[in-house]
Amino acid sequence: MATNYRLSLLLIFLSYLTVPLLAQNSSKTVQERMGYPAMARLLVIHGDDLGMSHSVNRATFEALEKGWITSASILVPCPWFAEVARWAKAHPDADLGIHLALNSEWTGLRWGPVSGPVKVDSLVDRDGYLPLDTPAVVQNAKMADVEYELRAQIDRARKAGIRITHLDTHMATLMANPELFGVYRKMGSETKVPILFERTGTHGAPGGNAMPDDALVQQVVTMEPGVAAKDWLDWYKKHLAPLPPGVYQLIVHLAYDDDEMRGATWDHSDWGSAWRQRDVETMKSAKFRKFLKEQGFVLVTWKELAEGLPRATSTTTPK
Amino acid sequence: MATNYRLSLLLIFLSYLTVPLLAQNSSKTVQERMGYPAMARLLVIHGDDLGMSHSVNRATFEALEKGWITSASILVPCPWFAEVARWAKAHPDADLGIHLALNSEWTGLRWGPVSGPVKVDSLVDRDGYLPLDTPAVVQNAKMADVEYELRAQIDRARKAGIRITHLDTHMATLMANPELFGVYRKMGSETKVPILFERTGTHGAPGGNAMPDDALVQQVVTMEPGVAAKDWLDWYKKHLAPLPPGVYQLIVHLAYDDDEMRGATWDHSDWGSAWRQRDVETMKSAKFRKFLKEQGFVLVTWKELAEGLPRATSTTTPK
Numbered sequence: 001m002a003t004n005y006r007l008s009l010l011l012i013f014l015s016y017l018t019v020p021l022l023a024q025n026s027s028k029t030v031q032e033r034m035g036y037p038a039m040a041r042l043l044v045i046h047g048d049d050l051g052m053s054h055s056v057n058r059a060t061f062e063a064l065e066k067g068w069i070t071s072a073s074i075l076v077p078c079p080w081f082a083e084v085a086r087w088a089k090a091h092p093d094a095d096l097g098i099h100l101a102l103n104s105e106w107t108g109l110r111w112g113p114v115s116g117p118v119k120v121d122s123l124v125d126r127d128g129y130l131p132l133d134t135p136a137v138v139q140n141a142k143m144a145d146v147e148y149e150l151r152a153q154i155d156r157a158r159k160a161g162i163r164i165t166h167l168d169t170h171m172a173t174l175m176a177n178p179e180l181f182g183v184y185r186k187m188g189s190e191t192k193v194p195i196l197f198e199r200t201g202t203h204g205a206p207g208g209n210a211m212p213d214d215a216l217v218q219q220v221v222t223m224e225p226g227v228a229a230k231d232w233l234d235w236y237k238k239h240l241a242p243l244p245p246g247v248y249q250l251i252v253h254l255a256y257d258d259d260e261m262r263g264a265t266w267d268h269s270d271w272g273s274a275w276r277q278r279d280v281e282t283m284k285s286a287k288f289r290k291f292l293k294e295q296g297f298v299l300v301t302w303k304e305l306a307e308g309l310p311r312a313t314s315t316t317t318p319k
Numbered sequence: 320m321a322t323n324y325r326l327s328l329l330l331i332f333l334s335y336l337t338v339p340l341l342a343q344n345s346s347k348t349v350q351e352r353m354g355y356p357a358m359a360r361l362l363v364i365h366g367d368d369l370g371m372s373h374s375v376n377r378a379t380f381e382a383l384e385k386g387w388i389t390s391a392s393i394l395v396p397c398p399w400f401a402e403v404a405r406w407a408k409a410h411p412d413a414d415l416g417i418h419l420a421l422n423s424e425w426t427g428l429r430w431g432p433v434s435g436p437v438k439v440d441s442l443v444d445r446d447g448y449l450p451l452d453t454p455a456v457v458q459n460a461k462m463a464d465v466e467y468e469l470r471a472q473i474d475r476a477r478k479a480g481i482r483i484t485h486l487d488t489h490m491a492t493l494m495a496n497p498e499l500f501g502v503y504r505k506m507g508s509e510t511k512v513p514i515l516f517e518r519t520g521t522h523g524a525p526g527g528n529a530m531p532d533d534a535l536v537q538q539v540v541t542m543e544p545g546v547a548a549k550d551w552l553d554w555y556k557k558h559l560a561p562l563p564p565g566v567y568q569l570i571v572h573l574a575y576d577d578d579e580m581r582g583a584t585w586d587h588s589d590w591g592s593a594w595r596q597r598d599v600e601t602m603k604s605a606k607f608r609k610f611l612k613e614q615g616f617v618l619v620t621w622k623e624l625a626e627g628l629p630r631a632t633s634t635t636t637p638k
Contacts, residue, residue, distance in 0.1 A: 116435010
């Protein structure tokens with residue numbers, strides 16, 4: 001482990017030399033625009049899928065309250081959204097975004113579009129739900145329906161009193177092609193909050209290498225299938241430690257390995273109930289908290305990240 | 320307890336004298352039309368709210384598989400409907416009806432109409448869900464919307480491969496006025512399955528004392544608020560033992576007192592998670608099974624009850 005740390009420190013040192021290459025189109029880096037030094041490493045620790053189940057809600061509420069994560073985003077079409085709205089009223093400073101959803105990926109627990117299957121019929125499968133996987137969305141979704149439904153999800157959250165700090169995209173479906181990405185950016189612009197996208201990877205803007213000025217997150221770090229339970233903490237350390245200065249989002253999936261969550265994820269071991277409980281245990285662990293501190297990560301929220309938007313050039317400005 | 324049994328037997332004996340008074344409009348009683356003697360006591364033990372949560376599903380599936388209950392009905396708009404459909408495919412002989420729903424009564428776990436809030440806007444509250452209570456439905460629902468939505472619930476179940484044996488009404492909302500009751504009867508007629516209604520009580524037809532020929536159930540027995548946990552079994556015995564010959568439905572609400580169900584029912588102790596686990600424990604208990612046997616109740620399903628419909632006079636005929 002000590003060797004890993006020394007290696008990480010070396011990588012960080014080397015990366016200082018490359019900061020200018022990584023700098024964005026505007027003259028300052030995101031972290032600088034937020035008032036941090038150029039060599040700072042800012043990290044949003046983000047819980048996805050809030051509202052999906054009571055198990056996800058219990059775990060995510062506790063993680064937000066205790067500071068194990070700094071932000072989370074909500075699946076508005078999901079059955080437990082009303083519980084999220086109640087919690088949000090009691091925690092008005094919680095950093096909450098909308099996890100814009102065009103998929104319903106679990107086979108036993110399903111959800112449909114907020115606007116209903118009749119109104120946005122290109123968004124539903126033959127059972128009347130949002131499709132299980134992303135290719136079905138890419139193939140069938142009409143952009144007018146996507147726009148109508150995503151606006152309905154945002155409206156429902158706002159009407160429920162939630163102060164939205166950002167938007168992101170469930171299963172990265174809105175990054176699947178330029179048309180979907182266009183609607184995603186439009187929703188950010190209308191809602192006047194930043195949206196999550198990164199230079200490369202699952203949350204990278206489709207169809208180009210250019211990094212738009214309003215891409216606040218340099219890279220998303222998120223657990224991959226195939227990691228053994230005993231290696232969970234080390235995987236996170238190994239992927240966070242070598243990051244150069246910049247702004248990052250660590251996406252975690254929090255829930256308990258309880259009956260409800262086992263029922264929901266019975267045919268998915270990846271992102272399943274045991275996976276999610278490992279994420280809870282890792283995020284709350286003293287070892288991980290110590291690692292973040294020693295590495296000098298600055299934990300931030302999306303509300304804070306919005307301060308890093310290039311005010312002059314972007315159509316998306318913070319509230 | 321022995322005194323209670325003797326009293327019950329006396330009441331049953333006395334009730335034989337009154338059977339003709341209770342007989343329905345047609346010449347034979349329902350139990351006779353089903354091939355049982357006039358003095359038989361037939362009982363459907365029915366689990367409501369299947370599909371509402373994984374906890375309800377787990378408890379109800381087990382109760383159906385083990386014969387603790389004989390029938391159940393499904394809340395099609397609920398998040399765990401897909402799990403019910405999967406189970407139903409593996410249990411094609413299970414007696415399953417549709418628990419036609421116009422309400423979504425839990426404050427943290429909500430559901431909307433299957434057809435969506437835009438299509439049937441008179442059926443949703445300002446949050447876009449089916450209303451929390453029945454007066455809101457009675458006040459706002461347009462009958463065309465009710466008909467469209469109930470048909471959509473039935474269609475979704477049929478498309479999912481469920482062989483529907485009966486229809487009933489969540490929170491008895493479809494018994495609230497003659498117009499709603501008219502739509503309920505129409506759905507039964509279209510679906511060609513019997514619907515649950517009784518001579519009097521929460522499931523009695525509104526606006527009249529006449530007992531239509533197709534009222535298969537003489538009386539519904541279901542737990543009431545205010546009964547102490549220790550008196551649960553005795554309450555059921557006390558309400559079942561004195562019933563005269565006829566056809567009855569015992570409605571139970573099965574689930575576990577687990578995190579999910581505590582979350583769903585956090586602000587309702589009536590019909591809450593502890594209540595539902597007591598129902599599970601009572602239905603599965605050797606004491607209750609012994610009581611039913613000693614009392615001579617004949618346990619039946621809705622599929623069997625359909626044989627008791629007056630074929631000549633009713634528009635509702637079994638499949």
